[in-house]
Amino acid sequence: MQVSQSQINEDAIDLMINMGPQHPSTHGVFRLVIWVDGEKIQKVEPHIGYLHRGSEKICESESYNQIITLFDRLDYVGNLNNELAFSLAVEKLMDLEIPERAQYIRVILCELNRIASHMLFYGVYGLDAGATTPMLYAFRERERIQELFESVTGARLMHNYIRIGGIKEDVEKDFKEKVHKLIDHLKESIDECDDLLSNNEMFLVRTKDIGIITADEAIDLGLSGPSLRASGVLEDIRVTDSYSIYDRFDFGIPIGSKGDCWDRYFVRVQEMRESIKIIEQALADLPEGEIITPIKGMVRPPKGEVFVRTESPRGDLGVFVVSDGSDKPYRVKVRPPSFVNLQALELMLRDTYLADAVLVLGSIDIIMGEVDR
Amino acid sequence: MNFQEILKYFVYAGMIFTVLAGIAAYLTLMERKVLAWIQQRMGPKYVGFKGILQPLADGIKLVIKEDLLPSWSDRTVYWIAPIAVLVPALLMWVAIPITDGIVLDDSDLGLFYITAISVLTVMGLVMAGWGSANKWAVMGGLRAAGQLVSYEIPFIMSILAIAMLAQSLNLTEIVNQQTTFAFILKQPLAFVIFFIAGLAELGRIPFDIHHAESEVVGGPFVEYSGAHWAVFYLAEYMNTFTVAVLTTILFLGGWVWPQMPFEGSLHDFLSILLFMFKTVAVIYLIFWIRGTYPRLRIDQLMAFGWKLLVPLSFLNVVITSIVLFYGFSHFVLSAVSIFLTGVLFYMISNRSKKYDSGETVRIVSSSQVRDNQNFKEPL
Amino acid sequence: MPENPDSEEVVETTGAEVSDETSEAKKPEPKKPVRKEREVPTVPVNLDEKSTQLSSFLDTNCPENISPSIGAEADIVTITVDKKNLIEACNYLKNDENLQFNYLSLVTVVDYEAISETFELNYHLVSLKFRHKIAVKCNLPINDLSIPTISEIWTTANWFERESHDLFGVIFEGHPNLSPLLLFEEFEGFPGRKSFPFHDYQEW
Numbered sequence: 009m010q011v012s013q014s015q016i017n018e019d020a021i022d023l024m025i026n027m028g029p030q031h032p033s034t035h036g037v038f039r040l041v042i043w044v045d046g047e048k049i050q051k052v053e054p055h056i057g058y059l060h061r062g063s064e065k066i067c068e069s070e071s072y073n074q075i076i077t078l079f080d081r082l083d084y085v086g087n088l089n090n091e092l093a094f095s096l097a098v099e100k101l102m103d104l105e106i107p108e109r110a111q112y113i114r115v116i117l118c119e120l121n122r123i124a125s126h127m128l129f130y131g132v133y134g135l136d137a138g139a140t141t142p143m144l145y146a147f148r149e150r151e152r153i154q155e156l157f158e159s160v161t162g163a164r165l166m167h168n169y170i171r172i173g174g175i176k177e178d179v180e181k182d183f184k185e186k187v188h189k190l191i192d193h194l195k196e197s198i199d200e201c202d203d204l205l206s207n208n209e210m211f212l213v214r215t216k217d218i219g220i221i222t223a224d225e226a227i228d229l230g231l232s233g234p235s236l237r238a239s240g241v242l243e244d245i246r247v248t249d250s251y252s253i254y255d256r257f258d259f260g261i262p263i264g265s266k267g268d269c270w271d272r273y274f275v276r277v278q279e280m281r282e283s284i285k286i287i288e289q290a291l292a293d294l295p296e297g298e299i300i301t302p303i304k305g306m307v308r309p310p311k312g313e314v315f316v317r318t319e320s321p322r323g324d325l326g327v328f329v330v331s332d333g334s335d336k337p338y339r340v341k342v343r344p345p346s347f348v349n350l351q352a353l354e355l356m357l358r359d360t361y362l363a364d365a366v367l368v369l370g371s372i373d374i375i376m377g378e379v380d381r
Numbered sequence: 382m383n384f385q386e387i388l389k390y391f392v393y394a395g396m397i398f399t400v401l402a403g404i405a406a407y408l409t410l411m412e413r414k415v416l417a418w419i420q421q422r423m424g425p426k427y428v429g430f431k432g433i434l435q436p437l438a439d440g441i442k443l444v445i446k447e448d449l450l451p452s453w454s455d456r457t458v459y460w461i462a463p464i465a466v467l468v469p470a471l472l473m474w475v476a477i478p479i480t481d482g483i484v485l486d487d488s489d490l491g492l493f494y495i496t497a498i499s500v501l502t503v504m505g506l507v508m509a510g511w512g513s514a515n516k517w518a519v520m521g522g523l524r525a526a527g528q529l530v531s532y533e534i535p536f537i538m539s540i541l542a543i544a545m546l547a548q549s550l551n552l553t554e555i556v557n558q559q560t561t562f563a564f565i566l567k568q569p570l571a572f573v574i575f576f577i578a579g580l581a582e583l584g585r586i587p588f589d590i591h592h593a594e595s596e597v598v599g600g601p602f603v604e605y606s607g608a609h610w611a612v613f614y615l616a617e618y619m620n621t622f623t624v625a626v627l628t629t630i631l632f633l634g635g636w637v638w639p640q641m642p643f644e645g646s647l648h649d650f651l652s653i654l655l656f657m658f659k660t661v662a663v664i665y666l667i668f669w670i671r672g673t674y675p676r677l678r679i680d681q682l683m684a685f686g687w688k689l690l691v692p693l694s695f696l697n698v699v700i701t702s703i704v705l706f707y708g709f710s711h712f713v714l715s716a717v718s719i720f721l722t723g724v725l726f727y728m729i730s731n732r733s734k735k736y737d738s739g740e741t742v743r744i745v746s747s748s749q750v751r752d753n754q755n756f757k758e759p760l
Numbered sequence: 761m762p763e764n765p766d767s768e769e770v771v772e773t774t775g776a777e778v779s780d781e782t783s784e785a786k787k788p789e790p791k792k793p794v795r796k797e798r799e800v801p802t803v804p805v806n807l808d809e810k811s812t813q814l815s816s817f818l819d820t821n822c823p824e825n826i827s828p829s830i831g832a833e834a835d836i837v838t839i840t841v842d843k844k845n846l847i848e849a850c851n852y853l854k855n856d857e858n859l860q861f862n863y864l865s866l867v868t869v870v871d872y873e874a875i876s877e878t879f880e881l882n883y884h885l886v887s888l889k890f891r892h893k894i895a896v897k898c899n900l901p902i903n904d905l906s907i908p909t910i911s912e913i914w915t916t917a918n919w920f921e922r923e924s925h926d927l928f929g930v931i932f933e934g935h936p937n938l939s940p941l942l943l944f945e946e947f948e949g950f951p952g953r954k955s956f957p958f959h960d961y962q963e964w
Contacts, residue, residue, distance in 0.1 A: 025516050033595040047679055057942040065927075065952060100834060101803055136595050138586060138676030144420040209730065210587055211675050227862050227888060230916030238742075243888055247747045255751075260744035274742045282744070312803025314834045315884050315895065317865065328868050328882065333800030343866040343884075351919050362520070363596045363678045380942060 036376030125321035174300025219368035233323025239267035405618035459512030466505030521600020525591035538694035556635035563634030864914035927952030
């Protein structure tokens with residue numbers, strides 16, 4: 009008896025699998041409904057919202073300085089970058105002059121934060137691929153950065169350090185030496201990263217040519233950050249739409265060419281190296297002086313609206329603030345990079361296997377706190 | 382069969398179980414310690430002296446734990462599955478010798494018996510996957526079936542080459558053939574294939590596809606808890622030990638190569654020590670690989686097995702038979718085998734060389750971007 | 761006590777004044793905390809060179825049928841269009857070779873129900889090629905919250921529009937899938953709106 013191919017396909021019943029909300033490699037409470045035919049993925053449907061806390065609505069009932077703590081809790085891996093984005097927005101509304109020293113300390117801490125975030129990505133991505141060792145090496149380095157943050161801001165994760173007009177308090181006297189020591193460690197450990205995972209044959213076989221997304225598709229989908237750059241689009245908001253004092257530093261922008269998982273991974277690893285260059289330059293120029301522009305009374309920006317774009321570790325973090333002149337914002341809207349990047353998952357997962365779903369999801373480095381807000 | 386004989390078998394069975402369970406338990410400790418060294422950690426260190434009692438604590442905890450039964454599960458299959466995995470792991474030890482004479486049944490078909498029994502493990506895994514009534518478990522069970530059955534072929538073919546060399550299926554006899562040269566020197570290719578296929582049979586990284594934590598959430602074991610889960614892991618570590626022992630017996634010269642000095646019982650003792658040392662070395666290698674590699678994808682695993690290992694293992698058998706038939710020197714066999722091992726490694730590395738790292742990512746400096754013409758005004 | 765006390769008066773007649781009921785008529789008006797109407801300044805428009813050029817370019821070159829009004833907020837050029845011209849305006853902004861706004865950054869709904877009975881939609885666009893930024897604004901009357909979807913022009917808008925539908929109840933006509941994104945299926949009401957009670961919910 010002859011059975012035609014189409015007949016087989018019609019008779020085949022796909023298996024629907026719920027990946028998440030409780031699954032070890034969904035990086036938070038994220039649910040991905042997958043229809044598989046054997047091991048081949050036929051269709052996926054992402055479901056988000058399990059962590060929706062209504063942060064944007066809560067912002068409307070808090071004063072400006074209180075909102076900074078809410079921004080800490082959006083992207084809880086790149087907190088300082090989030091704080092910076094909101095502060096920049098309000099400072100632009102108020103047309104504040106920020107003291108030089110505060111600017112430099114902000115940049116140093118934000119770049120360290122970026123390294124910490126990428127380190128977390130690196131470790132967890134290894135874990136997704138099945139390699140347990142990179143995770144512990146990465147967390148050791150992240151711990152060093154975390155310790156520095158603790159000594160500067162007083163908290164390991166939820167810093168609440170960047171204030172509107174400057175920073176909360178000055179760094180200690182031996183800050184420079186501490187950071188120099190830290191980045192010496194980091195330089196070695198990033199090379200270690202390459203030895204452990206980047207050039208591992210099996211890792212290459214697993215991640216190359218998986219989850220490809222072309223430059224046009226990436227722009228159309230609004231991908232940002234390392235995921236966009238991996239597709240070969242030259243877009244780093246620190247350079248192309250410079251904010252804070254990033255226009256004073258010389259550093260490289262890693263650009264991928266294929267847009268597969270490995271490119272997205274390696275762009276992040278290279279970005280850590282470039283961040284170290286920024287930190288070194290900033291440390292060399294770190295001036296003395298004031299750390300905050302004092303604001304009398306409550307923060308009351310004038311009436312109007314402002315939109316700033318910043319480059320968070322995950323991508324284009326935009327903040328849109330509408331002020332009605334009172335001490336509370338009328339509307340705050342965040343452009344969460346993870347939220348937008350997650351949209352691309354459906355496209356990336358075409359023609360892949362079930363095991364690739366984990367790696368592709370890992371490679372866009374989502375933080376569910378930011379996706380759901 | 383009189384009462385005494387029946388008692389004897391019970392005592393033997395009890396001994397095998399107790400000794401193997403103890404070894405398996407301490408393999409878990411060894412694995413955790415080895416991984417800890419690789420990962421710059423301490424590993425377990427609080428229970429007993431330097432964590433020496435940790436396996437005991439784990440065991441007690443697992444036995445006391447609540448044993449959950451998913452409401453949709455197929456109960457009979459669900460409860461039988463752990464036994465179906467554990468029993469073959471124990472049964473293999475009927476024919477495996479530790480040293481000359483220390484073996485339950487020195488059968489002439491020992492090797493045949495072991496290969497036959499080792500296939501049974503698949504049944505248990507598929508049963509566990511099916512009985513759990515969980516999609517991830519079914520997925521894991523099916524992966525296990527595909528993986529274990531495919532790697533059974535190179536596993537057996539590499540053993541076959543050894544059996545041909547030794548002209549025997551009796552394990553003691555095979556060891557005693559290696560007094561001058563261990564078979565790894567004559568058959569390095571068979572050794573490599575046996576070891577890789579053995580890893581796949583065990584389901585260890587990089588072949589732990591059927592119970593991959595980050596993909597199928599533990600595969601067939603996802604719904605098991607407490608003592609039943611412990612039984613699966615007991616079986617897995619017993620199998621690890623078995624594969625290490627078989628590698629030692631078949632390729633590394635067991636207890637006779639290199640020959641231990643002295644006579645009498647001291648000689649026997651040293652031989653057993655040598656045997657154990659080799660076994661532990663092989664186990665250490667298995668754990669080392671676990672700490673180093675990520676896992677493969679199922680289709681890559683299958684392609685590796687069917688396109689590379691199976692043809693090479695058949696080729697190995699053919700070459701061995703030619704050498705034996707025409708009575709060539711075994712050095713010829715050695716040379717050809719080493720050459721083919723080189724071919725195998727070349728093909729493995731060639732596969733990944735296709736993906737030369739660093740090539741696709743370039744770095745553009747920021748000053749270059751700032752000066753870029755596109756930056757200038759187009760309007 | 762007044763016969764029909766509404767809540768405000770009850771609050772005012774507290775403390776010592778409660779016993780003083782007889783002299784209520786004589787009593788001077790209870791002291792209301794007099795808040796000076798603070799003069800609310802507005803954010804000055806501060807366009808940089810590129811944005812100024814973009815603004816003047818749009819002033820002269822924008823097609824008539826879109827009938828935009830071009831303004832500015834802080835440092836960003838805004839273009840306000842009617843909702844029936846939205847698709848046309850978006851297509852123009854994306855496809856005009858001097859503009860090429862190929863990257864949609866953000867879709868925001870701002871609730872001005874209490875002020876002007878409208879919802880304002882903000883589409884923040886970026887041109888990755890020329891590094892321009894622009895905000896497209898579109899006002900929706902509160903009684904007709906439907907607007908054509910732009911998810912076919914920029915796929916990014918897909919989830920943003922679903923989210924806005926979820927939280928504000930804006931209906932995007934022609935959207936491929938407007939099922940709830942952040943909220944669960946049975947949720948009633950639109951929690952993003954100003955009128956949604958903030959602390960009036962049941963925990964379960």
